[in-house]
Amino acid sequence: GAVVSQHPSRVICKSGTSVKIECRSLDFQATTMFWYRQFPKQSLMLMATSNEGSKATYEQGVEKDKFLINHASLTLSTLTVTSAHPEDSSFYICSAPRTGATEAFFGQGTRLTVV
Amino acid sequence: AQSVAQPEDQVNVAEGNPLTVKCTYSVSGNPYLFWYVQYPNRGLQFLLKYITGDNLVKGSYGFEAEFNKSQTSFHLKKPSALVSDSALYFCAVRDAFQKLVFGTGTRLLVSP
Numbered sequence: 001g002a003v004v005s006q007h008p009s010r011v012i013c014k015s016g017t018s019v020k021i022e023c024r025s026l027d028f029q030a031t032t033m034f035w036y037r038q039f040p041k042q043s044l045m046l047m048a049t050s051n052e053g054s055k056a057t058y059e060q061g062v063e064k065d066k067f068l069i070n071h072a073s074l075t076l077s078t079l080t081v082t083s084a085h086p087e088d089s090s091f092y093i094c095s096a097p098r099t100g101a102t103e104a105f106f107g108q109g110t111r112l113t114v115v
Numbered sequence: 116a117q118s119v120a121q122p123e124d125q126v127n128v129a130e131g132n133p134l135t136v137k138c139t140y141s142v143s144g145n146p147y148l149f150w151y152v153q154y155p156n157r158g159l160q161f162l163l164k165y166i167t168g169d170n171l172v173k174g175s176y177g178f179e180a181e182f183n184k185s186q187t188s189f190h191l192k193k194p195s196a197l198v199s200d201s202a203l204y205f206c207a208v209r210d211a212f213q214k215l216v217f218g219t220g221t222r223l224l225v226s227p
Contacts, residue, residue, distance in 0.1 A: 006158065034214065043205065043219045044159075049212070093158050097213045102166055103149060104215055106158040 004096050006107025013084055013114055021079045021110045023094030029074035030096035038091040050077040084114040117142045117208045121218035128196045129226050136191040136221045138206030147209040148189045152202045196225045
């Protein structure tokens with residue numbers, strides 16, 4: 001079964017509003033989680049590394065104020081897309097490495113559509 | 116910097132035939148290599164990995180991959196393709212900070 005749960009799977013919002021996406025590790029603690037963005041027919045682009053108890057580390061070119069990341073507990077990281085615009089429409093995926101496992105586990109993804 | 120390349124945007128194969136999805140890598144040090152599969156509007160599912168050991172790695176759903184150090188390749192293979200294998204396949208390499216760097220993806224289309 002899924003070890004990383006992402007919610008919601010699909011969301012439609014109006015321009016100018018904010019949307020929060022949750023990523024939970026279900027049966028393990030994750031001090032680090034990763035947020036990716038995937039454009040249609042393209043690969044995954046790492047946006048940021050979410051660190052429990054400290055600030056997220058953003059990749060070059062990713063707006064920190066636009067994509068707010070909070071890693072409030074060892075099992076939950078959230079990505080908030082603030083003041084969303086149509087160009088923010090995309091597929092967002094989180095992942096978490098589990099201690100003792102070399103492979104990362106991914107959430108189901110969130111399809112965000114901004115209208 | 117770590118990187119992987121998937122030279123084919125799409126691979127077409129008939130059901131029952133063997134399939135190969137290509138991946139080459141560029142890393143400093145020993146590579147941690149992975150294959151993931153993605154179905155439409157879904158997250159990524161882990162297929163297999165190479166960390167060390169045998170060059171032929173067996174994974175989920177009958178897939179396997181061959182690690183070739185001299186050719187810096189990690190091609191995904193399956194002896195007999197199924198229509199249900201049609202999906203998007205990503206090769207990835209992990210860096211020292213556990214970040215994954217993905218290839219551009221290869222769409223596999225298996226025809227009945």
